[in-house]
Amino acid sequence: MTVRTRVAPSPTGFIHLGTIYQVLFDKAWALKHKGSFIFRSEDTDRARYVKGAEEAVLEALEWFGLRPEEGVTLGGEYGPYRQSERLEIYKKYVDQLIAQGDAYYCFCTKERLESVREIATKEKRIPMYDGHCRNLDPKEAKSRVLAGESYVVRMKMPKNKKITINEVVRGEIEFDSNTIDDQVILKADGFPTYHLAVVVDDHLMEITHIIRAQEWISSAPKHKVLYDMFGWKMPILVHTPAIINMHNGKKLSKRDGHAGVDWYKRGGYLPEAILNFISLLGWSHPEGKEFFDFVEFTKFFELKDLSAASPRFDLTKLIWMNGEYIRKLTDKELLKKITDWLDYCIDSKYSGVSEYSTYWKSDDYVLLKNFISSLSEEKKILWININKERIKKFEDILPLNDFLIKETKLDFELLYNKKSKEDVNSHLIWVKSLFENTDWTIDNLKALEKDLVLKATDLGWSVGDVFYPIRVAVAKSKISPPLFESLYLLGKAEVLKSLSSAIF
RNA sequence: GGCCCUAUCGUCCAGUGGUUAGGACACCAGGUUUUCAUCCUGGAAACCGGAGUUCGACUCUCCGUAGGGUCACCA
Numbered sequence: 053m054t055v056r057t058r059v060a061p062s063p064t065g066f067i068h069l070g071t072i073y074q075v076l077f078d079k080a081w082a083l084k085h086k087g088s089f090i091f092r093s094e095d096t097d098r099a100r101y102v103k104g105a106e107e108a109v110l111e112a113l114e115w116f117g118l119r120p121e122e123g124v125t126l127g128g129e130y131g132p133y134r135q136s137e138r139l140e141i142y143k144k145y146v147d148q149l150i151a152q153g154d155a156y157y158c159f160c161t162k163e164r165l166e167s168v169r170e171i172a173t174k175e176k177r178i179p180m181y182d183g184h185c186r187n188l189d190p191k192e193a194k195s196r197v198l199a200g201e202s203y204v205v206r207m208k209m210p211k212n213k214k215i216t217i218n219e220v221v222r223g224e225i226e227f228d229s230n231t232i233d234d235q236v237i238l239k240a241d242g243f244p245t246y247h248l249a250v251v252v253d254d255h256l257m258e259i260t261h262i263i264r265a266q267e268w269i270s271s272a273p274k275h276k277v278l279y280d281m282f283g284w285k286m287p288i289l290v291h292t293p294a295i296i297n298m299h300n301g302k303k304l305s306k307r308d309g310h311a312g313v314d315w316y317k318r319g320g321y322l323p324e325a326i327l328n329f330i331s332l333l334g335w336s337h338p339e340g341k342e343f344f345d346f347v348e349f350t351k352f353f354e355l356k357d358l359s360a361a362s363p364r365f366d367l368t369k370l371i372w373m374n375g376e377y378i379r380k381l382t383d384k385e386l387l388k389k390i391t392d393w394l395d396y397c398i399d400s401k402y403s404g405v406s407e408y409s410t411y412w413k414s415d416d417y418v419l420l421k422n423f424i425s426s427l428s429e430e431k432k433i434l435w436i437n438i439n440k441e442r443i444k445k446f447e448d449i450l451p452l453n454d455f456l457i458k459e460t461k462l463d464f465e466l467l468y469n470k471k472s473k474e475d476v477n478s479h480l481i482w483v484k485s486l487f488e489n490t491d492w493t494i495d496n497l498k499a500l501e502k503d504l505v506l507k508a509t510d511l512g513w514s515v516g517d518v519f520y521p522i523r524v525a526v527a528k529s530k531i532s533p534p535l536f537e538s539l540y541l542l543g544k545a546e547v548l549k550s551l552s553s554a555i556f
Numbered sequence: 557g558g559c560c561c562u563a564u565c566g567u568c569c570a571g572u573g574g575u576u577a578g579g580a581c582a583c584c585a586g587g588u589u590u591u592c593a594u595c596c597u598g599g600a601a602a603c604c605g606g607a608g609u610u611c612g613a614c615u616c617u618c619c620g621u622a623g624g625g626u627c628a629c630c631a
Contacts, residue, residue, distance in 0.1 A: 062631045097629095100631085176558095178558050180558095226560095227559070231560095232559085245628090246631045267626070269625075273560095293562095301623070329568095340578090342581095361562050362562070362624060365568095366568065366582085369580075373581085440594090442592070442594080452592090504590090517590090529592095534590090534592090
């Protein structure tokens with residue numbers, strides 16, 4: 053039996069990190085068994101449909117290297133892969149269920165259903181459909197349908213039955229059929245609901261393993277009943293842990309800025325780092341390794357090793373891991389990625405703000421881009437090199453390079469730093485004259501740096517005291533990337549200008 | 557509230573019927589360094605509670621408790 057897994061997102065335009073998390077396992081499992089991973093679009097909710105959303109999903113999957121083998125826009129033998137194009141198919145199976153007496157027409161209005169729910173809630177009962185149309189005479193119902201009355205179709209949930217589903221991670225889970233609603237399977241607009249469509253499609257597309265988020269566990273018995281009604285074999289069920297937002301303890305929702313893939317793209321996270329990190333949520337490498345790529349993950353991953361508990365999603369560790377991945381890149385690779393990332397940020401219309409980032413609306417992207425293109429190849433590499441071990445995600449590079457890309461203001465108090473104005477002034481005047489007589493090459497500057505260290509000892513100053521005022525005068529901050537490399541990149545004219553304005 | 561799932565350091569994961577309960581991030585301290593960062597060394601830090609089974613339970617069972625999920629003509 054060929055393994056076939058699938059992801060079936062609703063094309064709403066938002067790509068949830070949880071989808072990627074799920075796909076990681078779907079894709080890995082299919083790959084591991086030389087099977088196929090399928091992308092199906094569950095676009096049965098016309099109200100939420102967003103144009104271009106399917107392409108966006110695909111693009112995101114590709115960014116992570118989790119490309120489906122088959123599906124929407126990709127083609128395959130089991131199409132169409134868009135549920136809105138499969139209406140006739142669903143209709144056929146709905147009719148079958150009605151004919152079998154496993155489903156029935158329901159003419160209840162939304163208002164009636166609402167009031168039923170309301171009363172139930174008030175009386176502290178479970179808000180469920182009251183079965184008003186369940187026992188309507190099928191012939192009479194049919195004639196009302198033919199007469200043009202608006203209707204939905206509901207599945208006839210059996211009474212007083214134990215429904216048992218088998219789940220790979222959690223084992224057998226038992227449900228009481230009386231606690232499960234007569235689910236609507238066909239809506240008034242002729243579209244199926246998720247429950248019907250997913251069962252029909254998974255069966256027809258010969259899906260062998262349903263790997264999806266754990267919030268679906270409670271709908272599994274509904275699906276099980278449908279499979280039984282059709283006389284179909286249910287695929288193997290696997291439920292991945294829900295990712296919990298550690299700030300509020302709830303599952304990561306799209307209201308949480310960092311739930312969307314774009315947030316990571318924009319912040320400058322590497323897809324391979326994200327993948328590595330999330331694969332460690334609910335799973336661990338048998339050898340205890342922390343760093344591994346997707347291919348290695350696929351090799352070691354087993355569905356049964358998945359944890360049943362829901363992990364809290366701690367960005368801190370991802371940030372650390374992303375930094376590690378950045379440092380593994382060559383200077384050239386990193387430079388390319390940073391420039392691509394800048395282009396992405398500049399081109400993107402996105403203007404969201406986030407509690408985790410304050411740079412998203414900044415013009416700094418353009419300034420930095422211009423700065424980089426103004427550098428010679430040799431300077432570009434030097435620049436990336438001194439930034440590499442100082443950033444954990446690309447966006448960190450913005451504040452770090454403030455003084456290189458724009459006018460920044462000098463804080464004299466910071467410059468003097470409890471020393472006398474006279475001492476600092478005379479020191480800077482002296483340094484300035486040294487710079488003036490220096491031919492601006494990196495070698496000369498590094499030599500000068502060495503001289504200054506020696507000079508400090510002569511003068512009986514601490515080495516730090518010698519460099520501190522230069523750093524503050526030029527970088528306008530007491531922290532900066534390596535000083536002389538920075539001076540070199542800034543250029544002689546700018547450096548002298550900064551020193552002049554620091555001397556009074 | 558009904559139903560379902562879950563429970564080891566602050567966080568993510570290991571772990572065995574008898575262990576000094578292990579690793580990573582974060583944190584703290586020290587070292588390297590002209591700042592920051594990187595890097596190195598060390599430290600603090602956990603088995604939700606109560607019964608039961610057992611010679612012995614963090615590990616098995618039950619009951620609590622807590623957290624999460626789900627109860628739509630959304631998926």
